[in-house]
Amino acid sequence: MSFHEVRFPTRVSYGAIGGPRFSTTVQILNSGFEQRNINWAQARREYTVDISPSRGAEWTAVLDFFHARRGRAYGFRLKDFSDFVMPAQSIATGDGSSTAFQIFKRYIDDDALAPPYDRDLKKIVADSVSVTVNASPMASGWSVNETSGILTFESAPAADADITVACEFDVPVRFDTDLMQAAIPGPDVHHWQSVKLVEIRV
Numbered sequence: 001m002s003f004h005e006v007r008f009p010t011r012v013s014y015g016a017i018g019g020p021r022f023s024t025t026v027q028i029l030n031s032g033f034e035q036r037n038i039n040w041a042q043a044r045r046e047y048t049v050d051i052s053p054s055r056g057a058e059w060t061a062v063l064d065f066f067h068a069r070r071g072r073a074y075g076f077r078l079k080d081f082s083d084f085v086m087p088a089q090s091i092a093t094g095d096g097s098s099t100a101f102q103i104f105k106r107y108i109d110d111d112a113l114a115p116p117y118d119r120d121l122k123k124i125v126a127d128s129v130s131v132t133v134n135a136s137p138m139a140s141g142w143s144v145n146e147t148s149g150i151l152t153f154e155s156a157p158a159a160d161a162d163i164t165v166a167c168e169f170d171v172p173v174r175f176d177t178d179l180m181q182a183a184i185p186g187p188d189v190h191h192w193q194s195v196k197l198v199e200i201r202v
Contacts, residue, residue, distance in 0.1 A: 003075040003202055004068070005147060007170060009061055010079050016197070018047030019082065042119065045171055045199040047078065051192040059190045063180075071178030075200045077123050077170035086121065088132070088166040094157030103149040103165055121169045122149045122202050128168035134161050148202075173197045 020043035027035045051062055069076060092101040103124065107117040124146045131138045131151065142153045149169075157163055176196035183191045 002073070003172065003200075005077065006065075006068075007077040007079060008173075008197075009065065011058070012049060012051055012062065013047075013079055014081055015052070016047045016049045016078070016080070018045060018080075018197070020045050042201075044201075045080070045173070046176075047080070047173070047197040049195040049197060051190075051195060053185060053189045053191045056188065062192070066175065066180055069175060071180075072175050075172050075174045075202070078173045078197060080171050084125075084168055084170070086165070086167050086169060088130070088164050090162055090164050091151070092163045094133070094159055094161035094163060096159040097156050099153045099156045101151045101163060103144070103151055103167065105169075120149060121167070123147065123170040123172050124149055125168040125170060130166045132164045133157050135164075172200050172202045174200050 022043050023039035025037040025039055027037075029035060054062070065076075068074075086103075086105045089106060091103055092098075103121045104118045105121055107119065109116075124144055126146055129144050129151075131142050141155065142151060144151050144167075151163075151165060174197070176198045180192060183193070185191055
């Protein structure tokens with residue numbers, strides 16, 4: 001298993017810098033005009049974390065976490081404090097037979113010049129999910145696979161039923177280095193600068 005269902009310490013990730021990266025091939029034609037090709041359907045997020053001077057148990061937690069992931073070998077969860085909540089949003093319309101639905105977050109540009117961007121959410125936070133069907137809250141009769149983001153109903157929602165979900169989510173990432181380069185600026189003080197984390201497909 002190349003992914004560990006464990007979250008990077010939030011007291012460290014709170015200061016992360018980063019966000020989504022797209023992949024676009026730009027070709028400049030002889031005329032000077034450009035052709036641009038979208039290579040990825042889904043963005044890949046990248047982050048830089050500075051692990052500020054820490055002591056004792058706090059540094060030990062970071063050290064243990066890095067060893068447990070074997071550097072770049074194993075993925076893990078990251079809370080992106082800039083984007084970790086999906087407010088109540090319609091994710092599907094019932095057809096009377098389907099019981100399983102992928103949770104996704106939709107990003108909509110106010111000027112409506114581009115189509116909505118749908119981001120599949122694969123790492124749902126436990127106990128953060130609420131579900132409504134046709135505006136009626138569902139306290140039971142459904143479950144969410146928190147490692148894949150699949151919402152499953154015990155009975156298929158009726159045809160044309162609006163299925164709405166709200167939740168919190170993490171980003172699946174890995175370290176982008178196998179080498180920990182920690183500085184020791186003082187007795188029992190450790191500092192690890194510019195730690196790169198990259199999103200992985202799961």
